[in-house]
Amino acid sequence: MPLPSPEDIVALSSEHVAQFITDQSSSxxxxxxxxxxxxxxxxxDAPTRExxxxxxxxxGFPEYA
Incomplete structure (x- = not known):
């Protein structure tokens, strides 16, 4: 199973985040x-970092200053 891209993760709706994490953990x-x-x-590359x-x-891992 290929890793989801950062863009795929950003596109996740809030209600799918928990299941996504569970699925990634299970696999x-x-x-x-x-x-x-x-x-x-x-x-x-600034866009990659962003x-x-x-x-x-x-x-659920917000940036800490």
Missing amino acids: KTLSVLMKHLNEQLMSP TARQALNRL
């Missing part, structure tokens, strides 16, 4: 997905 891809999003947060930030926020 043992949640930690890989989180690692991928965290790596994208350090990208030199999309990763939005995806993490959608999953």
Whole structure:
């Protein structure tokens, strides 16, 4: 199963987030997905960083200052 893109995650409706996390956890891809999003947060490309930030926020991991 390919990892969902950050854009796919951003497009999730609020009512589907919990099931998405459950599905990713069950398929043992949640930690890989989180690692991928965290790596994208350090990208030199600003749009890539922003999309990763939005995806993490959608999953319930807001940015901490």
